[in-house]
Amino acid sequence: MTWWPLIKILPQKTNFTFVKYARYAAVLSVVLCISAIVSCFYPGLNMGIDFRGGASLEVAKPAGQTIDLEAVRSSVGELGLGDVGVQGIARRDTNVEDGSTAVLRFQIPDGQDQTAVVNQVENAITGAVGEVTYSGVSVVGSKVSGELFTSGLLALGSAIVLMFAYIWFRFEPQFGFGAVAGLLHDVILTFGLIVLFKLEFSLNMVAAILTVIGYSMNDTVVVFDRLRENLRKYKTMPLREVIDLSLNETLSRTIITGVTAVMVLGALAVFGGEALFGFSIALMFGIIVGTYSSIYVGAPIILLWGVKRGELAEDAKPVKLGMASRP
Numbered sequence: 001m002t003w004w005p006l007i008k009i010l011p012q013k014t015n016f017t018f019v020k021y022a023r024y025a026a027v028l029s030v031v032l033c034i035s036a037i038v039s040c041f042y043p044g045l046n047m048g049i050d051f052r053g054g055a056s057l058e059v060a061k062p063a064g065q066t067i068d069l070e071a072v073r074s075s076v077g078e079l080g081l082g083d084v085g086v087q088g089i090a091r092r093d094t095n096v097e098d099g100s101t102a103v104l105r106f107q108i109p110d111g112q113d114q115t116a117v118v119n120q121v122e123n124a125i126t127g128a129v130g131e132v133t134y135s136g137v138s139v140v141g142s143k144v145s146g147e148l149f150t151s152g153l154l155a156l157g158s159a160i161v162l163m164f165a166y167i168w169f170r171f172e173p174q175f176g177f178g179a180v181a182g183l184l185h186d187v188i189l190t191f192g193l194i195v196l197f198k199l200e201f202s203l204n205m206v207a208a209i210l211t212v213i214g215y216s217m218n219d220t221v222v223v224f225d226r227l228r229e230n231l232r233k234y235k236t237m238p239l240r241e242v243i244d245l246s247l248n249e250t251l252s253r254t255i256i257t258g259v260t261a262v263m264v265l266g267a268l269a270v271f272g273g274e275a276l277f278g279f280s281i282a283l284m285f286g287i288i289v290g291t292y293s294s295i296y297v298g299a300p301i302i303l304l305w306g307v308k309r310g311e312l313a314e315d316a317k318p319v320k321l322g323m324a325s326r327p
Contacts (some may be wrong), residue, residue: 046194059133164177205282254294
């Protein structure tokens with residue numbers, strides 16, 4: 001891939017002093033995280049149908065005919081019923097997904113009659129895609145949706161705890177605390193983005209945040225692994241210089257991986273339709289802040305905490321960032 005012009009722009013060796021600006025980055029991160037936490041309570045998350053409750057309706061055409069899912073979504077969306085989800089499913093009689101059957105999910109506004117809302121939805125769909133058969137009308141109550149929301153939060157919390165245990169086992173406790181701080185930072189800011197842009201918080205968003213946790217941890221492990229290697233290699237180098245060296249050595253890999261992922265998600269946001277737009281935006285933002293947290297959240301915590309450098313090697317020589325010192 002060396003022939004790709006954009007890769008040639010990236011310098012092969014950098015000497016940025018990241019730690020120098022760690023305090024300013026810490027203040028910025030604290031302010032943003034506090035703002036994001038407050039926004040989650042006021043004005044609060046825009047809950048989707050998965051967490052607010054609503055109704056589901058099965059729509060079918062004769063075998064061999066297909067349903068325009070986007071037309072169904074648009075026609076029902078014009079009724080102002082909040083989060084609308086449409087998904088193709090297999091036919092009941094053949095158990096084959098041929099595009100003739102779909103399940104529609106929508107919200108029922110408070111105070112409105114369920115039967116009347118369902119009739120409006122059916123009329124809108126008939127006007128958009130022609131005659132279809134309706135069946136399987138069911139309503140999900142707020143209690144069930146609340147339990148689902150709690151389960152989603154537990155999934156996020158469990159993922160963070162397991163990541164901490166993994167880092168603790170592979171490295172040292174201070175590395176684990178640095179990684180968890182970075183994960184919490186990324187998750188909180190992603191929630192803040194969801195509130196800021198009024199994106200619908202649904203199961204897709206839970207999946208996006210879990211993916212952000214995985215990506216952030218992967219990037220953090222790469223940085224920590226290089227840091228541990230350099231701590232063994234340069235036993236007399238000051239810790240802040242070892243951290244800067246490790247970050248610079250992994251910087252090109254981090255940028256290339258992040259930019260590639262953001263490009264793919266950008267295409268998904270543009271061409272994936274309304275159903276994947278929020279998912280793509282949240283994931284893109286999470287990748288960006290995950291890269292930032294690996295540099296300015298996880299690593300600086302290790303600097304504050306300190307690490308066990310072990311016994312100094314007899315032949316260890318003091319090395320400055322980017323060049324070996326001369327005797």
